[in-house]
Amino acid sequence: MEFITFTSIDVSRIVGQAIINSYKKSIRKKLQVNLENPDVEIHALVRENEFLLGINTTGKSLHKRGYRVYEHPAALKPTIAAAMLKISGWTPHRSLIDPMCGGATIPIEAAFIAHNIAPNRYRTDFAFLKHKMFKVEEFEEFRKRTLEKERINGFEIYGMEKFQKHLEGGIKNAEKAGVRRAINFKIGDATIKTDYPPALEFIVTNPPYGVRMIPDEKTLHLYEKILETLKNIAPGSTLVLITAATKRFQKAVEKTKTQIKEAKRVIHGQLKTTIFKCKI
Ligand SMILES: C[S@@+](CC[C@H](N)C(=O)[O-])C[C@H]1O[C@@H](n2cnc3c(N)ncnc32)[C@H](O)[C@@H]1O
Structure with missing residues (x-):
């Protein structure tokens, strides 16, 4: 040895x-x-x-986008939100909802993708700008070209949330990110059919895990109710969901006979979480 x-x-x-x-x-x-x-x-x-x-050519982490004026107590990293949208296979012309949007990280990242907006477009402190081998003028030219490619069109991106305080926080974040007009915000309960907008194709969400926000035994019930509701209003749609309560979500999936297409493990802060992709 x-x-x-x-x-x-x-x-x-x-x-x-x-x-x-x-x-x-x-x-x-x-x-x-x-x-x-x-x-x-x-x-x-x-x-x-x-x-x-x-x-290190980046400097501080790329997940620090600079739009989070409202800090939700269980906020998702924007980089993970963007990865979930990619995993879902969503494209901007398809309808999308985060029915438990909290501080609106997922709808904001979706609005960036839909409108061709670089998430760190106003960031001026990239570490490479201090390195002699990079030309600042070239970077400024690149930034200008990137900003010119931004477009604002009407897409169906929804953010729904049960609590007024979080919804208002999400709206403030979207305003700061410059995409308020691109997102339809509404108060609503993810377990109530009539609260959803019609004809949904993609659901990308970060529900409570039962660790910080609701007691453990209620999480399974919440997950089951959400899956049942989605089966009712959006059969055939795609759900991408992140949770640290992996076993409870798998139980809910079994009970509701939902099909898991993909599962990816990811560390979120201190928590071991899984991103599930399901066919509803
Ligand atoms: C983990 S947080 C989402 C955080 C969000 N992704 C962010 O980055 O700010 C879960 C959210 O789901 C909301 N929520 C819990 N139960 C709900 C329900 N039945 N319907 C709608 N929203 C619900 C909570 O109020 C909370 O804001």
């Missing part, structure tokens, strides 16, 4: 020294190092016999 004789502290010391030495050799100046607020962030990874070195 082989023992590891170094730690990550040794790796960072050696890599850090190598960077300082190489900078001095090529620029003939001592590198000023600021670990709290670096201009360039270098990542080193040692994995068995592999050594990987990379530069």
